[in-house]
Amino acid sequence: MSNNYGESVLIKKPHTKEIYEDKHIYEFSACADPLGGPMYFMRNFFYIQHPIQGQIKYDPYDFQEELIDTYANNRFSINLLSRQTGKTTTACGYLLWYAMFKPDSTILIAAHKFSGVQEIMQRIRYAYELCPNYIRAGVTSYNKGSMEFDNGSRIVAQATTENTGRGMSITLLYLDEFAFVRPSIAKEFWTSISPTLSTGGAAIITSTPNSDEDQFALLWKGANKTEDAFGNQTELGENGFKAYSCDWHRHPDRDEAWANDEKGRIGEERFRREHLNEFIINDETLIAPTRLIDMTGIEPYKRTGQVRWFKEPKPGMIYTVALDPSLGTGGDPSAIQVFEANSTTQVAEWKHNKTTCPEQIRILADIVSEIFSLTNDQNSIYYSIENNTLGEAALISLENYGEHNIPGIMLSQPKMPGMTRRYRKGFNTTNKTKLSACSKLKTMVDTKRMTINSKSLISELKNFVAHGVSYAAKPGETDDLVMATVLSIRMFQLLKDYHTELASPLNDYDEELIKPFPFVAMF
DSSP states (O other): OOOOTOOOOOOOOOOOOOOOOOOHHHHHHHHHHHHHHHHHHHHHHOEEEEETTTTEEEEOOOOHHHHHHHHHSSSSSEEEEESSSSHHHHHHHHHHHHHHHTTTTTEEEEESSSHHHHHHHHHHHHHHHTTTTTTTEEEEEEEESSEEETTTTTEEEEEEOOTTTTTTOSSSEESGGGGGGHHHHHHHHHHHHHHHHTTOOOEEEEEEEOOOOOOOHHHHHHHHOOOTTTTTTTTTTTTTTTEEEEEGGOOOOOOHHHHHHHHHHOOOHHHHHHHOOOOOOOOSSSSOOOHTTTTOOOSSSSSEEEEESSSSOOOTTOOEEEEOOOSSSSSSSSEEEEEEETTEEEEEEEEESOOOHHHHHHHHHHHHHHHHHHHHOGGEEEEEBBTOOOHHHHHHHHHOOOOGGGGSEEOOOOTTTTOOOOOOSSSSOOOOHHHHHHHHHHHHHHOOOBBBHHHHHHHHHTTTTEEETTEEEEETEEEOHHHHHHHHHHHHHHTTTTTTTGGHOOOSSSSOOOOOOOOOOOO
């Protein structure tokens, strides 16, 4: 098999002597230019495997030329690109050029899946093998996960983990679909790799959007903050990254008819994420992703210790204080949510993972006392505890503290008929009760009948996803604020039987049901 120059497509051996013609010298010099070289190389020597047309020479669209120019002219670039815009292919061509024309470089490729890095390396190897010998560098090592060249450069491809690239002296880092790396891993990885980049390394990040709070989104937001302290526009973002974005409208082969067909196939929500670059969560979240993207939260108006207050309690309203306890040993956090039941508005919250059970009860009591000091009505304040497993320790701590020392009413789920096991105060969470309360929470938030003020709770809701037949936090994330909110929902549902004024905000319908006309028998 041979390429267009009649040369073998096998790899070039290291330190191979070449006889150069004037044309070869000109083309090599053009490729070696630091600024124009990447585009010249990719237009003339970069071949790709088209899914329909087979082997073709890369012919970049206008927006792809802009992308290459962004790579070549900026040390750090972050690129928000819609699906099927050739972002990975374009990056592969640039990385191959970089390795062959920037000696002694170490290029690290990291993708969210191992199959992804294999695909990237396959494209690079394919393009390399089709380059003429007078352009390509010789290789000293040629593997599925790495390539080493006789000019001292190397390309290494790895799946993204917390320790990917640790200890490496990286010249250029390329992160593919970084928004889809698990959030906890992406955060640790970026913390680990940043010191390496600070010593002179460059970085290219490309992805379609996912959550608006993952590491990619945080870097993207920082790159788009392009004002200095005096309000003057800057070329780069506050984090030093150059931001570039391109959606489906820039693709010359796509029009409104294509867009309508695509929306019909994948739905409006996915279309907005995959092709319009909107940060709509990809996972099956409890709350509708389109609703989550509109939720922003507010800053607390005051703090009492670590309790964040978003709205001042006032007389005449009913308040619920819900505690989701923990051991307080540094693992899962404990959390407290405070809601104004009449308007289902979040009033306050607290969360910590190293507070002991007795201290959790004391904080709950302090919150109730704060509300009482502002409302002067202990009969309008209800508090409760989730009593599963760890909740037993919280109930013991509550007993030791003394309910009479808390100016509110302890609320517990009623004892069910036929219950044989020992009855405990508080609320016991089963899969059935959790699903029921989650369903009610979803309805109320999706229909904007519940006001969530906490940015932390909104963040947890974005990671609260379908898990088997229930819902839970993504691996590595927490859902304690959500579960305290779920307990609040259960308290609402119980209280509406005693406070009729709570029935309206908790109804699943905006209007009263119209009763049918009475049936009259005709004889």
